[in-house]
Amino acid sequence: MLAIDQINFKLNGKTLAETPRLNLTSGQFISVLGPNGAGKSSLVKLITQEWKPQTGQILFQGKDVAAWNKTQLARNLGVLPQANRVEFPFTAFEVASIGTTPLSISKKEIPDLVKINMLKTDTWHLKDQTFSSLSGGEKQRVQLARVLIQLSQANAQPLLLLDEPTSAQDLGHQHHILKLVRDLCINADFGVLAVLHDLNLAGRYSDYCWVINQGKTVMTGKPEDILTPTLIEQYWHYRPQRIEHDQHSFALL
Amino acid sequence: MTVRRYSYHQVSVVLLVLLMVGMFLSITKGPMSLPMGQSLLAIWDGIWGSELNQLAEYQQVVVVDLRLPRTLLAMLVGALMAVSGAVTQGLFRNPLADPGIIGISMGAALGAAFSIVLLPVFLASLVTPVAAFFGALVTTLFMYKMAQSPAGTSVLILLLAGVAMTAFSGAIIGFLTYIADEQSLRDLTLWNMGTLNGATFIWVGLLAITFVVVFYFYLRDANSLNALAIGEPEARHLGIDVEKLKMRLIILTAIGVAVCVSATGIIGFLGLVVPHLVRLVIGPDHRLLLPLSALTGAVLLLIADISARLLMAPAELPVGLMTTLFGAPFFAMLIIQQRKQLF
Numbered sequence: 001m002l003a004i005d006q007i008n009f010k011l012n013g014k015t016l017a018e019t020p021r022l023n024l025t026s027g028q029f030i031s032v033l034g035p036n037g038a039g040k041s042s043l044v045k046l047i048t049q050e051w052k053p054q055t056g057q058i059l060f061q062g063k064d065v066a067a068w069n070k071t072q073l074a075r076n077l078g079v080l081p082q083a084n085r086v087e088f089p090f091t092a093f094e095v096a097s098i099g100t101t102p103l104s105i106s107k108k109e110i111p112d113l114v115k116i117n118m119l120k121t122d123t124w125h126l127k128d129q130t131f132s133s134l135s136g137g138e139k140q141r142v143q144l145a146r147v148l149i150q151l152s153q154a155n156a157q158p159l160l161l162l163d164e165p166t167s168a169q170d171l172g173h174q175h176h177i178l179k180l181v182r183d184l185c186i187n188a189d190f191g192v193l194a195v196l197h198d199l200n201l202a203g204r205y206s207d208y209c210w211v212i213n214q215g216k217t218v219m220t221g222k223p224e225d226i227l228t229p230t231l232i233e234q235y236w237h238y239r240p241q242r243i244e245h246d247q248h249s250f251a252l253l
Numbered sequence: 254m255t256v257r258r259y260s261y262h263q264v265s266v267v268l269l270v271l272l273m274v275g276m277f278l279s280i281t282k283g284p285m286s287l288p289m290g291q292s293l294l295a296i297w298d299g300i301w302g303s304e305l306n307q308l309a310e311y312q313q314v315v316v317v318d319l320r321l322p323r324t325l326l327a328m329l330v331g332a333l334m335a336v337s338g339a340v341t342q343g344l345f346r347n348p349l350a351d352p353g354i355i356g357i358s359m360g361a362a363l364g365a366a367f368s369i370v371l372l373p374v375f376l377a378s379l380v381t382p383v384a385a386f387f388g389a390l391v392t393t394l395f396m397y398k399m400a401q402s403p404a405g406t407s408v409l410i411l412l413l414a415g416v417a418m419t420a421f422s423g424a425i426i427g428f429l430t431y432i433a434d435e436q437s438l439r440d441l442t443l444w445n446m447g448t449l450n451g452a453t454f455i456w457v458g459l460l461a462i463t464f465v466v467v468f469y470f471y472l473r474d475a476n477s478l479n480a481l482a483i484g485e486p487e488a489r490h491l492g493i494d495v496e497k498l499k500m501r502l503i504i505l506t507a508i509g510v511a512v513c514v515s516a517t518g519i520i521g522f523l524g525l526v527v528p529h530l531v532r533l534v535i536g537p538d539h540r541l542l543l544p545l546s547a548l549t550g551a552v553l554l555l556i557a558d559i560s561a562r563l564l565m566a567p568a569e570l571p572v573g574l575m576t577t578l579f580g581a582p583f584f585a586m587l588i589i590q591q592r593k594q595l596f
Contacts, residue, residue, distance in 0.1 A: 074492030
């Protein structure tokens with residue numbers, strides 16, 4: 001569903017993104033990994049059209065993202081933000097309903113749609129609280145409900161981008177949100193591209209990883225194959241101890 | 254924190270009733286009190302050319318030519334300033350942004366003052382709103398550029414730049430009053446105080462057209478303003494062309510503020526106070542906030558004008574003085590409330 005085809009993006013002479021051909025198919029959870037300043041968020045900005053690559057192109061559902069109609073693209077590609085500041089005293093329900101912005105939907109259908117998605121993300125009980133009074137984890141889940149509403153009229157399986165979704169969360173919330181997203185991959189065939197900092201979370205939840213360093217995509221593969229102490233030392237300058245749990249799961253210390 | 258919201262329909266009905274009461278008071282009360290029924294008949298006669306009322310000629314003039322346009326002008330300016338305030342706050346993503354406080358009104362006043370002083374009288378009345386528009390537009394664009402930072406809009410810079418802008422425009426207007434001839438000077442002082450004194454049906458017509466057009470386009474962007482509140486990149490990801498949206502809103506706000514300022518001078522703080530009150534009652538959803546702000550603005554300016562006429566009767570206070578008297582402490586209260594976010 002998403003094909004990043006040899007893009008090159010320079011800003012002020014500095015290469016921020018340089019990729020081989022990368023693919024993401026529906027039902028896949030792919031983590032984007034790399035040390036600070038490696039250009040992980042640049043990749044997200046290129047996919048969401050905030051930046052335009054100088055060479056190469058990004059195909060989404062077979063069509064160049066730049067050629068998509070903005071509203072249509074919004075119905076098929078959602079971004080879960082990392083910052084969660086909302087101005088004015090909107091309630092959780094109102095924030096979630098903002099997800100209907102790009103949809104063609106009658107006013108009557110909105111309450112049910114919002115309710116279904118808030119139940120999915122376990123936030124329905126918060127609906128009448130002001131968004132700003134929620135905890136970090138609750139805010140993130142309300143935002144996820146908002147993005148799911150936004151994607152509820154997708155033409156095909158939608159793509160969900162997560163930009164460091166768990167950076168400000170405690171352990172329980174990190175797992176909660178990633179598990180929710182992981183379930184969307186499995187049950188609803190969503191494609192997910194997540195910028196993650198925590199390699200253990202990446203190892204646990206993703207099908208594939210793209211490792212980025214100094215703007216370049218240097219390695220792609222399954223987490224168990226590429227998250228080796230040697231590779232991690234090469235890019236993160238720290239050699240962890242890897243403890244194998246079983247064939248597909250491991251922990252990095 | 255659970256919030257309680259009132260029903261949109263109930264609140265609108267209450268406001269409409271208040272608006273009606275305000276209109277009747279505004280038409281019948283003043284240094285000269287007139288009977289309600291006869292006054293309404295006089296207006297009816299004024300419109301249809303009938304002769305049903307039994308008021309004396311000079312009383313009819315007071316009702317039809319003075320109080321009626323004044324009442325309508327108060328409602329329209331109140332409504333337009335209030336929605337302009339609501340949209341400015343949405344655009345800058347901050348509840349302290351008000352066309353008066355961040356210098357837009359003063360920019361409009363500066364543009365208007367230039368046309369009043371430098372152009373011959375017959376031209377000035379036509380050009381004043383246009384000159385005010387350019388003053389307001391330049392100020393808004395400047396403020397927006399100033400306050401933008403990678404981390405979002407900086408309120409502190411916005412408010413300080415507003416202070417600088419207001420002082421600067423004030424100084425130039427002061428300079429213009431020195432070189433003004435007698436007629437211009439009279440126009441300038443009258444209008445600079447913020448008064449509904451000069452109400453004519455021509456202004457009422459211009460205000461009505463401006464309000465309808467600006468309000469229509471504001472309402473079309475109400476959903477986008479909601480999306481903008483959850484963040485600029487987020488609004489973009491929701492399919493909104495944020496740059497175009499901002500430009501559209503800046504131009505519309507400049508038009509609205511410019512026409513208001515040209516008609517009545519600077520009537521401060523309505524744009525700040527009204528959306529804030531409405532948000533407390535109905536919440537921040539712009540689809541409800543904008544219509545109710547318009548109604549509340551109309552009601553409040555009407556009340557302010559009635560009290561400005563009655564407090565020192567037969568003398569009359571400028572209505573801008575009334576709104577500022579109540580608005581400024583309100584602003585101080587908001588700052589105290591927001592102190593944490595400012596620094």
